Amino acid sequence: MNNENDFPYEFLGKILISAAQIEQRVSELAVQITHDYQASEKLMLLGLLRGSVVLMTDLMRKINRPLTIDFMSVSSYAGSESSGFVRIDSDHKIPIQGWDVILVDDIIDTGYTIQTVSKLLINRNPRSLRICALLDKVARHRVELHVDYLGFEIPDYFVVGYGLDIDEKGRNLPYIASVDLEKYRR
Ligand code: IMP
Numbered sequence: 001m002n003n004e005n006d007f008p009y010e011f012l013g014k015i016l017i018s019a020a021q022i023e024q025r026v027s028e029l030a031v032q033i034t035h036d037y038q039a040s041e042k043l044m045l046l047g048l049l050r051g052s053v054v055l056m057t058d059l060m061r062k063i064n065r066p067l068t069i070d071f072m073s074v075s076s077y078a079g080s081e082s083s084g085f086v087r088i089d090s091d092h093k094i095p096i097q098g099w100d101v102i103l104v105d106d107i108i109d110t111g112y113t114i115q116t117v118s119k120l121l122i123n124r125n126p127r128s129l130r131i132c133a134l135l136d137k138v139a140r141h142r143v144e145l146h147v148d149y150l151g152f153e154i155p156d157y158f159v160v161g162y163g164l165d166i167d168e169k170g171r172n173l174p175y176i177a178s179v180d181l182e183k184y185r186r
């Protein structure tokens with residue numbers, strides 16, 4: 001058996017949120033969503049690729065309502081810092097008009113991604129639109145936004161695991177760990 005302390009990547013700092021804590025919190029969010037969407041026959045989870053895939057697969061199996069899933073792929077223009085400009089690399093396939101959409105992302109940092117995608121989706125006339133994110137670095141927000149279903153607030157660390165990556169590495173970790181940026185750059 002793998003021990004959580006045997007890090008498969010050399011650049012990890014420490015585990016901030018364990019697999020068990022995530023499991024517990026995702027279950028709570030699913031209970032809340034199941035409750036909130038009792039009256040909806042058209043619930044859609046719309047995940048942002050690729051960071052949201054692990055949350056999506058866990059969350060969808062815990063929601064006790066009929067639902068449909070779709071995905072979009074988006075990226076911020078240029079540089080490592082998120083800019084206000086978000087490019088749609090791949091759009092969702094199912095038209096969302098009339099659907100109760102929950103937009104699912106891995107983490108909110110500046111908030112530009114969620115804000116930009118939300119505005120785009122609202123123009124496509126969903127019946128409702130709410131936001132779900134596993135993590136939120138509240139101290140780094142640059143825009144006003146409301147997260148309806150949030151896993152955890154975290155301090156301003158760069159984190160990987162449970163779908164989140166650093167240069168495409170670390171998505172497979174079952175927990176959320178901080179990246180030791182000095183070790184990473186070496
Ligand atoms: P925002 O547009 O600044 O809110 O950026 C959100 C996106 O940046 C997320 O969907 C992630 O892809 C990425 N991101 C921000 N912080 C982290 C982090 O600590 N680890 C991994 N990805 C992050």
Ligand code: MG
Binds near residue numbers: 049050051052107
């Ligand atoms: Mg992302």
